[in-house]
Amino acid sequence: MAPTPSQHLPSIDVDVLIVGAGPVGLNLAYQLRRYSSGPSQSSRVTPISIHIIEKHPKPVQEHFGRAVTFWPRSMEILAQMGLADQITQQCVAVRSSAAYDATGNEVFGRGWSFLEGIEDTRFKFASVLRQKFVEDIVRAKLNELGVQVSEMRKFVGLEVDESVPPGEMGRVKATILDMSGGEGHDKEYTVRCRYLIGCDGSRTVVRGAAGIESDGDRTEDKWVRIDGVLKSTSMPKPRSYGAIESPIYGNVLWIPLDHGATRIGFALNEDRRKLYKELNEAVFVQEAKLSVKPFEIEYERVDWASVYSVGQRVARTFWAKESVFVAGDAAHSHSSGAGQGMNAGMHDAANLGWKLALVLTGVLKRDVLATYDLERQPNAKRLIKYDEDISVLVTGRLPKGWTGDPNEDPNVVLGRILQEAKGFNTGLTIGFDPNIAVLGDDGGQDEAVLAKRTLVPAPAIPGYRAPDVQVLTPALWEPVWLQSLMPNLARFYVLVFVGKSPEAKAEFMELRADLQKNPHLKLDKTTQPESNGTGTHLNGSSYRSWPVDFLTILPDKVGNAWFELGTDPVGRVYYDNDGVANRRYGVSDTSGAVFVLRPDGWIGAKFPLGSKGLVDAIDAYLGGLLLR
Ligand SMILES: Cc1cc2nc3c(=O)[nH]c(=O)nc-3n(C[C@H](O)[C@H](O)[C@H](O)COP(=O)(O)OP(=O)(O)OC[C@H]3O[C@@H](n4cnc5c(N)ncnc54)[C@H](O)[C@@H]3O)c2cc1C
Incomplete structure (x- = not known):
């Protein structure tokens, strides 16, 4: 009204x-x-x-x-x-998958098998x-x-x-x-x-x-999703991420949900839809039971059920x-x-x-x-393109413009595509082209190099995520995940990997001295005390005028960072654990490197530790973004 x-x-x-x-x-x-x-x-x-x-x-x-x-x-x-803890408290961490052909035989390398090999992250599972x-x-x-x-x-x-x-x-x-x-x-x-x-x-x-x-379209395909608690089932692995290759209902989805529930998802083709005057919960339950054949399910309770048109x-x-x-x-x-x-x-x-x-x-x-x-x-756009193929395969057909074997089983193709797109599915290889917040990259436009970046582990270069690795805390030598040391508080982080060589240590000294000459990056003891974003104050009551925190990573575990460096580290110090961090970041543990990470955890810029005018280069990158 x-x-x-x-x-x-x-x-x-x-x-x-x-x-x-x-x-x-x-x-x-x-x-x-x-x-x-x-x-x-x-x-x-x-x-x-x-x-x-x-x-x-x-x-x-x-x-x-x-x-x-x-x-x-x-x-x-x-x-x-700061939101994952509550999610992990309640979620089902699904680490296994199970795919079955139309006769109920388990088949391997199909369905959601990609989630069994998740690597290069702390979260090696689907959080449901x-x-x-x-x-x-x-x-x-x-x-x-x-x-x-x-x-x-x-x-x-x-x-x-x-x-x-x-x-x-x-x-x-x-x-x-x-x-x-x-x-x-x-x-x-x-x-x-x-x-x-x-x-x-x-x-x-x-x-x-x-x-x-906007650009896009709806298709004629309709999918049902039904969430509920099962009283009983003969599905052999009901707490795995499952796929049942139905000749009628497409690649049927089976997800173990939180609070003991299960999601079943399937394509409801026109012939099936025509059988009903109205598509309601009772129909969805009946069709769900048929979709998981040869397995049996009985519902104790349905929480939610819906049918929707697939589109992009x-x-x-x-x-x-x-x-x-x-x-x-x-x-x-x-x-x-x-x-x-x-x-x-x-x-x-x-x-x-x-x-x-x-x-x-x-x-x-x-x-x-x-x-x-x-x-x-x-x-x-990439996701939409990918989804156009995936959604057709899930429905049980080969994608439009398919150039492969026309008799190939869509379920086999689906499993392969999901495997190939593992980096994209898991989000671990999602990257950005250079722009003011992404300073160049190492590979130019070489196709082979670009293709490699879609594979896990993606390189630690500007435009890609800052990998998570375990480093050791000083004194205690306790392993701690690097990402957990860099909470997203809308602050940048500068990771300084110090090399083992005497030259690298001299370069570190120079970096440290030059930082103190930079008005935006120096630690200013005269300014009002501020937190460094982790609830602690560094080097007394000091802070930098730009929202930037530093972490120094030493190549080996040592007794005392000052003794190794001949000076204080910049920011907090951690030790590499048998070279894991240096290797994953692609840094020579002899010469070192500097990474500027954006608050969202993507790498914004990378410099060799020994590069001339290093602090000016960091200043130029950050100064392109932050007001002076
Ligand atoms: C059946 C189904 C299954 C899905 N399964 C998955 C899955 O397993 N994994 C996954 O990642 N994604 C899945 N998705 C997609 C996922 O639900 C959406 O991508 C996600 O909800 C998007 O979040 P959003 O906040 O952008 O939009 P929404 O969650 O849609 O929220 C938009 C909100 O805006 C409100 N709103 C709309 N118009 C107005 C208005 N004019 N004024 C005020 N408020 C308004 C709506 O009421 C709604 O609460 C699924 C989607 C569907 C439909």
Whole structure:
């Protein structure tokens, strides 16, 4: 019902309006608050003000089943944001897979077999936790930071006032319908903000309102997903990630869920659909039982069941008019065939979160915001292309334009493609081309080199993730994961690998001395004491004017770092454990190297330790991003 003028509420001014409180909207709200409040930030920074709206009340929103799996890179990202612990407390860590042909014989190297060989990460498994539980975790964290989701508020439209400079208050004006008063009592209000983020899912209204075009299509294929607790089953490995190669229902998905539940997913072809007047829960249960044949299942309880049309769509750009962003399903939607949707959304959120927070707190140049689109849109396009093939194979057909053997079994092809795309599926090889936040790379455009980067382990070069390895703590020599030493607090990390040679030690001395001459990177004891982001203060009460923390990695375990170096390390010091860190980072343990890591855990720049003007080079990279 259209509101009458008397039903207008006063307008609200906020830094950021987030539309949609799914996993992506909640995560972005959490990050923006986390990076602008708490001990890691200067007390001069006021928390970013956020209005996050959701059109459904929580009980309704919770009823949707949707995503269930986080792949390893997503878990690494969430761990650095301080969210993984709660997820691992509740999730099913699935380390095994099982695939069965139509007669129920176990077949190997097919289905989800790729997840048995996950390496190069702490999270060597699929973390299965239903979306509603993930949302609960992030919501609770967000509430702790003083932000509540405004439910029953629907985004209706927006206007970008071009007379207001980008980033200024009122650049974006959004119209919101407040439906919380019950039917017939809708009220409208305006939100004036600096930035708006559309996290409103695949049926996004924000994308169109911002004038962002998209490409894609729906197919005729329909898939069913049913989550529930099974009373009994004859499926031999019900707690593995499973695939049953049905001649009628495609490659049937079997996922052991949290809280003792199981997800079964299958394609419901037209012939099957025609058998029913209405597609309801009873039909889904009946069809699920047939889809897993020759195995038997009996349901104790169904939590959620749904049928949906498979389709793919991607926005041409992930931002408009330098002030409206789209993220998650609002930016890219596809089938759930490879279980990537929520994961891709987390990658979007991790990419945008620190950039927007640092722009809003006056630390980062506004130009850096453009890299969100430059980095995420091509990856989403790649995902869409991949999903087009995967979804057809899951449905039981060979992909369009298939040039291989026309008689090949789609299940065999599917297993092979999932294996080949392991780096992409797990998220561990997702990379970005050079831009202002990614300083060049080592390989140019050589195709063989680029192809290698899609294989796990991807090289530790700019544009790729900073690998996780175990290093040793000083004195105790206790192993600790490197990524856990670098939480995402919207701060950069500089990793200094010191080589063993006398030259490398001299170069380290020079680096240390030059850092103290740099106004943005020197430790300044005269400035107000600040935390280094880990709750501890270094070298007394000192800090750097840029949000940058240093870690020194020595090539061997030693008794005392000062004695080895002849000086203090820069930042905290850790020791390599039998050369593991040097090898994984591709660093000669004789000469050393320096990596600048972005807050999201991707490598931004790499330099040899002995390169001339090293501190100037670090300064030039960071100075391209951070305001002086
Ligand atoms: C059946 C199914 C199974 C899936 N399985 C997986 C899986 O296993 N793994 C995986 O990674 N992904 C999976 N996905 C995809 C995954 O659910 C999505 O990618 C993920 O939910 C995207 O998160 P989001 O926050 O972008 O959008 P959503 O979760 O869709 O959240 C958007 C929110 O915005 C709200 N909203 C919409 N319009 C408005 C408006 N105008 N005003 C205010 N609020 C609005 C909606 O109510 C919703 O709460 C699956 C999806 C489906 C449908």
